[in-house]
Amino acid sequence: MLKRRVTIQDFAAEARLFNSRAIVAMLFVVVLFSVIVFNQYKLQVVLHQDYQTRSEGNRIKVVPLAPNRGLIFDRSGILLAENRPVFSLELIPEQISDMTATLAGLAELIELSPEQQDAFLKQVKAQRRFNSIALKEQLNDTEVAVLAVNQHRFPGVTVEARLSRHYPFGDLFTHAIGYIGKINTRELQQLEADGEAANYAASRDIGKIGLERYYQRELHGTMGYQEVEVNNRGRLIRVLRSVPAVSGRNIHLGLDVGLQLTAQQILQHQRGAIVAIDPRDGAVLAFYSNPGYDPNLFVHGISSANYNELLNSRDRPLINRVTQGTYPPASTIKPHLALLGLETNTITPATKIWDPGYFMLPNSDHRFRDHLRWGHGWVDIYMAVMKSCDTFFYEMGVKLGIDRISDYMSKMGFGEKTGIDIQEESSGIMPSRGWKRARHNQPWYPGDTVPLSIGQSYWTTTPLQLTVATAVVLNKGLLPTPHLVTAFSDETGTSPVEPALTRTIEVVDERNWDVVMDTMHRTVRDLGGTAHRAFLGTDYQAGGKTGTAQLAAIAQGAEYDAETIDERLRDNAMYIGYAPYDKPSIVITIALENAGGGGANAAPMARQILDYYFAAGVNRDE
Amino acid sequence: MNDQFTGNARHSRLAMFHIDTPLLLGLLALIGFGLMVLYSASGQNIAMMKGQLVRLGVALAVMIIFAQIKPQTLRRWSLPLFIAGLGLLVAVLMVGHVGKGAQRWLDLGFMKFQPSEIMKLAVPMAVAWFIASHSLPPRLWHLVAGFLMCAVPTVLISQQPDLGTSILIATAGVFVLFLSGMSWRLIAFVAGLVSAFLPILWLFLMRDYQRQRVLTFLNPESDPLGSGYHIIQSKIAIGSGGVEGKGYLHGTQSQLEFLPERHTDFIFAVLSEELGLMGVLLLLGLYLFIISRCLLIASRAQDNYGKLVAGSFTLTFFVYVFVNIGMVSGLLPVVGVPLPLVSFGGTSMVTLMAAFGVIMSVGTHKRMLAAP
Helix, strand or coil: CCCCCHHHHHHHHHHHHHHHHHHHHHHHHHHHHHHHHHHHHHHHHHCCCHHHHHHHHHHHEEEECCEEEEEEEEECEEEEEEEEEEEEEEEEECCCCCCHHHHHHHHHHCCCCCHHHHHHHHHHCCCCCCCCEEEEECCCHHHHHHHHHHHHHHHCCEEEEEEEECCCCHHCHHHHHHHEEEECHHHHHHHHCCCHHHHCCCCCCCEHHHHHHCCCHHHEECEEEEEEEEEECCCCEEEEEEEEECCCCCCCCCCCCCHHHHHHHHHCCEEEEEECCCCCCCCECCCCCCCCCHHHHHHHCCCHHHHHHHHHHCCCCCCCCCCCCEEECCCCCHHHHHHHHHCCCCCCCCCEEECCCCCCCCCEEEEEEEECCCCCEEEEEHHHHHCCCCCHHHEEEHHHHHHHHHHHHHHHHCCCCCCCCCCCCCCCCCCCCHHHHHHCCCCCCCHHHHHCCCCCCCECCCHHHHHHHHHHCCCCCCCEECCCCEEEEEECCCCCCCEEEECCCCCCCCHHHHHHHHHHHHHCCCCCCCCCCCCCCCCCCCEEEEEEEECCCCCCCCCCCCCCCCCHHCCCCEEEEEEECCCCCEEEEEECCCCCHHHHHHHHHHHHHHHHHHCCCCCCCC | HHHHHHHHHHHHHHHHCCCCCCHHHHHHHHHHHHHHHHHHCCCCCHHHHHHHHHHHHHHHHHHHHHCCCCCHHHHHHHHHHHHHHHHHHHHHHHHCEEECCCCHHHCCCCCCCCHHHHHHHHHHHHHHHHHHCCCCCCHHHHHHHHHHHHHHHHHHHCCCCCCCHHHHHHHHHHHHHCCCCCCCHHHHHHHHHHHHHHHHHHHCCCHHHHHHHHHHHHHHCCCCHHHHHHHHHHHHHHHHCCEEEEECCHHHHHCCCCCCCCCCCCHHHHHHHHHHHHHHHHHHHHHHHHHHHHHHHHHHCHHHHHHHHHCCCHHHHHHHHHHHHHCCCCCCCCCCCCCCCCCCCCCHHHHHHHHHHHHHHHHCCCCCCCCC
């Protein structure tokens, strides 16, 4: 200071001015730093939780894990629906330096269509570079082997295994088990409506038909998930937490592979259905509709050519004849009607009528003909069932009247869905006054009751319904709800399905039921019974009833001639049967389309099924 | 002041090289801390760290060189440097190399060069030279001339367009005028003028992307995946850091790259996330120490030119710090300003250290005789 001689005053003032400005500036700096600190406090302390949550939301993604679908077994534990690894050729674009060369190289090893390559390249553009993209799916064993050997030549190329549904028996169980397919928009909406969509985040397939559809919820299982840390491009960094998926429950069927194979072999090209249940609990033992189709075609998406072929086939393979085929029951319902006649005292075991070969209503000259032109002569209930006398039933039916018939038969399950555990089911038709008024807007005429008494005219039933109705007779009024599934199982154990038996008919006199059982036994046992020839020499005692359903109206006085009539208008052959006679453990229905007489065509098939059933010991508790 | 001379002579050999020891230590601490944060922010990229070390070495060397130049020499070169800078700015507008959609670079063949960096030094130096050649406080016409000296390069740079740098350069010049003692009434008047100028800036001078930045700043959530993404992710990083941080190298926002520009403009968010409020306070403490030390040097400078230049450089340094942190933490719109001495980056660091060299020069070159 001392040395500043000249304008010392001036310098001091300038220095003070600058210093005051420097202090203001310093204050300014401190204030603004305080603003920063205050803002940091707000972000890092006050709002910390909020930002913490958002930060976690950024880095943590939940990856769903699909559960393995439950397996399906037959009654002896043979696998009917399994999950097989299928192999697909997958490429990770990020790891491939020259895509064109790689594709060309792969095309030399396995068959690659230009369409497959185009579809793949489209996916490459659409997806993230580090995602694995399928080039070809469902590789065969040779392709898998060739690719495995050459894999070292192609970095970024892998063969991936994924589980896929497979039905090893092909068309043998199609109509019972059904199949799965890719979830479509409608199904997705349904899942969302049911609040189940979240559980399907990793699932590609859903049961479309049959058991696969009915038990979709049980078979599907519970999705698992992985919490993974991802970076800003979505690439997986590490797995933070993993909750494994819970596999779907396995289902065990009452169906038997041997019975199914027998049914398939005996039907061959015959259109029709074979169904057998255990009358005691409703477990379905055999369930076969012919023709069938291969459900495996549907799993990976059926080609439209294949689908059209199935859809337009004259044999209608897509129809489930066991539960959707509606046939006139014909004479197979005679035992059921006989029971009604006895229980209502319309007839007694001693009642005899004269059969001249036809029946006429009072004040009418229309002749309702017996299948035996010359008539059966004097007939009682035993003869009427055993030889399938139509006139006896015409007369009894008219006496019973439509109301009692309709009411009683409904209690046996006719005209109602059986409630079997698949959704594809028709109810058939049990006609009544009300039904005719509603359907045809006509009153019920006595003339309508006559053919109804032999299971013709408006009356239609599904083979399964007929089986259940027969079981009601065998069970003395207890109606079993048929079920394909007999048990569920998972890691924790097996839980059987409780049989559902409903008393729908009150027994008036037990002896009436025994009489009806006896009539069916005689049909098989006694010479002259319509099923006698078919069951000659069995080492078990069976009962049954044949039926021949007339499809073409035959003019008064004309003859039915199978040779001249169109094949599709020929008679349906029907048969109901059960065994053993005294303690039935199986009740069976055979329905054959346009096959001719029931005794000649359907009864022998029932015999083969029952022979196998007893020989192979299907029912192990016997 | 006597004891200051003796003190300098006694306590440090560094004084012989015109190095201010406390400031050097402050800078080295900041640089060390910055390198540590950068190691994490770069994703532990060794190549990037080497690049940064080389650049820091060059920048420190430049600082030391500038510290050797006497303030009088600097003062003499102030105007020529300013005029040369203006020429280069014009050249850049005519033949400049287009980088990142803006003409900022001049390709000299062996290196690319950003003339606006020169102006960061040249503008305050030239204004200080002009103001300090008269007695303080400056008269009105001195101030008008000073403003013009700021305005011309500012307009030129804003045409590149580089709004951030142009405003910072204008600010550096204005700080000289403020420190020189322009009256508070005049300051209020200029502030009024500037606010009146803002609509003109918005309507005529700003480019679309610049307007977008401001709009995004005002409401970042309006465009969370577009231009608001930066600021949202940055605030998430800061907020989720909490008081203690997620741990060094363990910031999820930064390590998983949700945070954009994590090693450059947004490095402050990395620090906030991994080291928390504690780390932030340490950083702010270092800055505050450096700024205080520089202002002290300025106030002790022996002539007005030195005081004004050192003061202006210091305040500009502070503005860099504040603008960067303000932008990263959502207080200010996003303008491309790095965090001084911490962000990974090129020429601006060299310029900055040159400025610290000048400040050291001002603080260590004591004339035995006062100038008239």
